Amino acid sequence: MKGFIRIDPERCKGCSLCMEYCPGHAISLTNRLNLKGYFVADFEDKKECTGCAVCAVMCPEVAIEVYQIEKTDER
Numbered sequence: 829m830k831g832f833i834r835i836d837p838e839r840c841k842g843c844s845l846c847m848e849y850c851p852g853h854a855i856s857l858t859n860r861l862n863l864k865g866y867f868v869a870d871f872e873d874k875k876e877c878t879g880c881a882v883c884a885v886m887c888p889e890v891a892i893e894v895y896q897i898e899k900t901d902e903r
């Protein structure tokens with residue numbers, strides 16, 4: 829199972845919890861500010877994401893949506 833996430837930049841407060849707990853180290857802090865003045869986190873789509881949803885569980889602002897991609901058998 830692979831996955832990807834979307835982070836709502838206006839909910840994010842840059843607390844880094846998602847980054848600390850992501851087993852694939854697939855989230856990093858950007859130099860972009862949101863309207864509240866926080867540097868926001870973003871998904872690094874070149875990194876490995878399993879869709880495990882640990883980041884979404886850890887996020888205190890409920891800013892992360894997780895999507896899982898099911899592999900299809902192409903035989």
Ligand code: SF4
Nearest residue numbers: 850877878880881883
């Ligand atoms: S779903 Fe899992 S692997 Fe993907 S970014 Fe979140 S914590 Fe990391």
Ligand code: SF4
Nearest residue numbers: 840841843844846887
């Ligand atoms: S845990 Fe949530 S609020 Fe904290 S940096 Fe990650 S997305 Fe932003």
